[in-house]
Amino acid sequence: MAKTDYYEVLDVAPDASAPEIKTAYRKKAVQFHPDRNPDNPAAEDKFKEAAEAYEVLSDPEKRQLYDRFGHDGPQQAGFSGFGDVDDIFSHFGSLFSDFGDLFGRRRRSSRRGADIVVELELEFLEAVRGVSKNVTVQRYVPCDTCSGTGAKPGTAPTTCMTCQGQGAVMHRQGIFAARMTCPTCHGAGNIIREKCPTCEGSARQETEEKLNVTVPAGVDDGQSLRIGGKGQAGPAGSVPGDLYVALHVTPDDRFAREGADIYCEVELHLTQAALGAAIKIPIIGGETDLDVQAGTQPGQIEVLKGEGIPRLNGYGSGDQIIRFVVEIPTKLGKRQRELLEELAELEGINANAKTSWFGSGKSKSSKSKSTKPKSAKSKKKSKSKKAKKKQA
Ligand SMILES: [Zn+2]
Ligand SMILES: [Zn+2]
Incomplete structure (x- = not known):
């Protein structure tokens, strides 16, 4: 699917300021909010699209990448869009609470499943060039039998009377009021009377999932990629955690x-x-x-x-x-030796009296030593110095 230009999605000019972008996003989020558009996949898509556009355009680094490279740009910074609507709520949690009461009902989404970390081995060149890899993740997903409600099929969870389905209650003490997780439903907003026989009310089941991970070019050992919403499913009505892919890069012989x-x-x-x-x-x-x-x-x-x-x-x-x-050659054939000796002669070096490289004051005992390959290094050094001097 071809993506729409992010500025177009939010209906702002390409040079829009940060507050303009925030206001524009707020407008779209309200318009396409799932609470206002129940069972409307088109609205949900618009809602996701706006969130993605806002995520990129509200971050100066991602915005710059987008301006330069289009939709592929932010991926290089490790951002590849949102998994689902819940992922958006968990990501923009604080922003949605800024938006006021319209989103109050969604606040219980702050209950979320645990994050998962998987390890991924990369060859040196895979990390450098980027690669697409499969990882197998053992994780909890919403239960199939009850579609993640935790209630026996044919029955439905009933709204919690303590909190009226809000998942939270206001606790007042004098002039102060604080929002607290509802003690009756523990934040779920509803009560399960008849539990699903498959998951026994936990609303989730364990599964093994194969996921394709796009590793952007240039990653390094020790970095990790975050895949939103691919962590553990939490209790009914909560947001799944995130999946973190920890990268290990095998060193290369040449580089x-x-x-x-x-x-x-x-x-x-x-x-x-x-x-x-x-x-x-x-x-x-x-x-x-x-x-x-x-x-x-x-x-x-x-x-x-x-x-x-x-x-x-x-x-x-x-x-x-x-x-x-x-x-420096360590074994010389007869002809090679002759050529080097000839060169030495041309350079004014007495090849048979090797001590001359170390100055004339050296004793004869060093002569035998210097014929060993071991001393090749020091010879090389003094020779290159000499060569430099000659050039100068
Ligand atoms: Zn179930
Ligand atoms: Zn409750």
Whole structure:
């Protein structure tokens, strides 16, 4: 179903102020309120649509995302609409009580079922690119037999006389008056005389449900997604809790992550670093060509702008930061050794008297040591320093 523009839904101008948006929403909510439009699915849809539009346009961050990316924008901030009308009441509870007595009857919806947390494992790239996954949730839903009323089929709960179905009573003490949960019906607003045989009046039954979860691109380990209304069903007449999907992200061999930036190491052969090379390197989208400059130093950093992870707030992507590691060959064939020795000679380095790299004052004992591969690192360092000096 194509969604209507949120500004159109609320009948406001695209530059409407926050109070204008609130007033417009209040008008729509009153007009399409389920209490005023019983058994009217079209009105219920309008009611939901207005709530969704208000949720997005009243939040500066979500509004900005919507203005930039349309209906897909707010999803990146983890908002994907409301489950049902009760979800709207539970979400905007305080706002509806601002609206006054019209919504009083719905206040008992503040009784809600428990939230559920499920864990979801994601591969590194799934978290980066976004993914759609199924999760299985063991949860309570309204009982089928009694349609969640808790009353035996054919009978109906009767209105509680103590609170006249309000679920709450006013408790007066002197000049003060406070609203309290009704002691007779415990907030349900009605009394079940004959209990449903299936759920014994609890109004709910346990079920295993498979839910499809849309994970937005750019999520990170430890974050969680909220799915409104998919928690436990509560007692009759209450709002279900929410489902929280806790995300666990498996680390990747090639990439490390810090916020929206991605770090990776790229190995270069000694000759690639010295001569420059056209190589392929991994990026989150696959592979990309990279021109390695001649004279690239070990540890040198190259930044690929915008090749990192999409930011959850929608403002572009982070960067990919590449660190070059230069491999020094540890085993040399005869010809390779000859070439390197020739190079050393050209550079004015006496390859057979390796101590010269450490200064002429070194004793002969270090000569044998330096032939071991272990010292390759320090050799490399002093060599690159030398190379730098020559360039300068
Ligand atoms: Zn039942
Ligand atoms: Zn009552």
